[in-house]
Amino acid sequence: MTPPRRRRLLARTGKSEAEVSRGFLDYLRGSIAAKVEGAPGPEAGAAGVPSGTNLLGLLHHLTFVERAAFLGERVTDWPSTFHAAPEDGVAEVVARYREAVEEANAVLDGCADLGAPLPRAQPGKPSPSVRWALTHLIEETGRHAGHADILRELIDGSTGR
Structure with missing residues (x-):
């Protein structure tokens, strides 16, 4: 069994609301990328639970979430974002996620203004505020990071962030 990794218990943040929000988001982003990074390739893409959820699929999905929320990219089939391509390996999925981040x-x-709309272009669709997008990504990334914690432990016993 793999020994637990050392955990940093709190995200490093600044004093402003933006610094706190971005600090927590970056902490969660790093946590889930680290959880997927180094996972054995075949197991990372294999269903870990009856619903089919797997490590690569979670990070693949979060790549789409980042790109949709902050870059304005349109996603028409959200369920499909939970499935990386069969030829995608751990390194490729992690690299795409880090690029999107x-x-x-x-x-x-x-x-500069958390209350202002995000500067993304999606015709006919109003942009949410920066604050809303940050909060949504903290929630979404945190939820899936928790799923990834469990899946990685089931794969090889690795725990921690």
């Missing part, structure tokens, strides 16, 4: 952070870096 980097692009999302570039957008967030230009958002």
